[in-house]
Structures are given as C-alpha cells and as structure tokens.
Amino acid sequence: MRKLIRSVAVGASLAASVLFAPQAIAQDAHAPEQQIAGTDVQLSPNGARDAQTRAIAEANAAEVSAAATLCGTGYELEFAEQLPDSRRYGTLFTYVKSSVGSYGVCALFDNNTSSAKHMKLKLCPNKEGAACPTDEGTYSQYAGPVKYESSNGLYVMCAPVTAIMWDANGTPIIDRVRSATLCD
Structure with missing residues (x-):
C-alpha cells in the first residue's frame, strides 16, 4: 500500500513536471538517489551529493x-x-535528523578488523561548554552510537567527532577528528 501511494505521488509529480517544467525532468535524472538500495536508510542531502x-x-x-x-x-x-584509508580498519558513519524543532547528529565507529580493539568515539556539540557524549572501551563490532539532539540546529551542524582505535601495543592505528556533518 505504501509503495502504491508513493508511486501515485511520483506519477502525479512527474505529470506536473511534464506540463509545467520539462527541464525539471532533465535535472531530476541527474539527482543522486536519496535512499540506499536494499535498505530503509535515507541519505541526507549532503550525503547524497558526496560520492x-x-x-x-x-x-x-x-x-x-x-x-x-x-x-x-x-x-x-x-x-x-x-579509516585510516583504503586499508579500512574502521568506518566512521555519521547521521543527521532535522524536523520541526528537533535536530540531531549521531555517530558510529565500526570495527572492521578481525579482533576486538580499544576504541574511542566522541561527539562534541557546536556549543561552548556543552558535554561531549563519548563511548570508549574494547569492542569487536563498533563504538557508539554517540549522539546529540537539540532544538537548535546550529549546535548540531559542524559538530566535531573524534574516532580513535589502538592496536594491541597501545599505538593508535586510527586517530581521526572531523566534522560530523559535511560543512562548507
């Protein structure tokens, strides 16, 4: 039923494009897919633009x-x-949500090695003095999720996230700090 409703809405939208703005069809043909194939997960607009x-x-x-x-x-x-590169000891995933009066950012650090590693994942809101949710320990699957939600999207955007993974000798094999969102 849900697919049928979505198909009808898409069909109506396409018909409106043909009647009113044929150039919109050409533009839409080049727009990246918003849903990840085989999942219910949507890409954010930034995620859809990032190859x-x-x-x-x-x-x-x-x-x-x-x-x-x-x-x-x-x-x-x-x-x-x-991370750290194509060797892929880990993968850092960040997610965002935005709805009326509710914004959020969430991070998860996937362990892609064949053994448990000491890992740390920290997310700091873009707000001076705010607490930074952190998950640290020895994990065979992932660290996190860590997330921050706010009624003000400014605290969510450009929030720094830190992902660290150590080898058995305590040497960092991943040490990455970046923005949790794709910022300009």
Missing part, C-alpha cells in the same frame, strides 16, 4: 542499516569514511 559516502553506503548496506537503527528514527546518513 565517497554513496559508494561506501552502497558497498556496505547492512552496516549502514544497522548503524541507522542504533541512531534511531528519523536519522539520515550524512557521511561515511573508511
């Missing part, structure tokens, strides 16, 4: 879906990064 995020999401649909479930309802994939 790296789309490629990682398509190649790791099960992980993206599991992380979105841990973040909760309404979160869309904003960013995905293999």
Whole structure:
C-alpha cells in the first residue's frame, strides 16, 4: 500500500513536471538517489551529493542499516569514511535528523578488523561548554552510537567527532577528528 501511494505521488509529480517544467525532468535524472538500495536508510542531502559516502553506503548496506537503527528514527546518513584509508580498519558513519524543532547528529565507529580493539568515539556539540557524549572501551563490532539532539540546529551542524582505535601495543592505528556533518 505504501509503495502504491508513493508511486501515485511520483506519477502525479512527474505529470506536473511534464506540463509545467520539462527541464525539471532533465535535472531530476541527474539527482543522486536519496535512499540506499536494499535498505530503509535515507541519505541526507549532503550525503547524497558526496560520492565517497554513496559508494561506501552502497558497498556496505547492512552496516549502514544497522548503524541507522542504533541512531534511531528519523536519522539520515550524512557521511561515511573508511579509516585510516583504503586499508579500512574502521568506518566512521555519521547521521543527521532535522524536523520541526528537533535536530540531531549521531555517530558510529565500526570495527572492521578481525579482533576486538580499544576504541574511542566522541561527539562534541557546536556549543561552548556543552558535554561531549563519548563511548570508549574494547569492542569487536563498533563504538557508539554517540549522539546529540537539540532544538537548535546550529549546535548540531559542524559538530566535531573524534574516532580513535589502538592496536594491541597501545599505538593508535586510527586517530581521526572531523566534522560530523559535511560543512562548507
């Protein structure tokens, strides 16, 4: 039933485009897909525009879906990064949500090694003096999720997230600090 309603709405929208703005069809043909194939997970507008995020999401649909479930309802994939590089000891996923009066950012740090590692994931809201949700311990699957929700989207956007993973000798094999959202 839900697909039928969506199909009717899409059909009506397409008909309106043909009648009123044929150039809209050409533009829509080049717009990135908003939903990750094989999942119920949506890409945020920034995530849909980021080729790296789309490629990682398509190649790791099960992980993206599991992380979105841990973040909760309404979160869309904003960013995905293999860390430290193509060796991929871990993957950092960030999700955002935005609805009337409610904004959120959520991060999850996936352990892609074959053994448990000491990991730390920290998310700091873009607000001076605010507490930084942190998850640290030895994990075989993932650290997190850590999230921050606010009625003010300014505290969510450009919030720094830190992902650290240590080897058995205590040497960092991943030490990444970046914005949890794709900021200009």
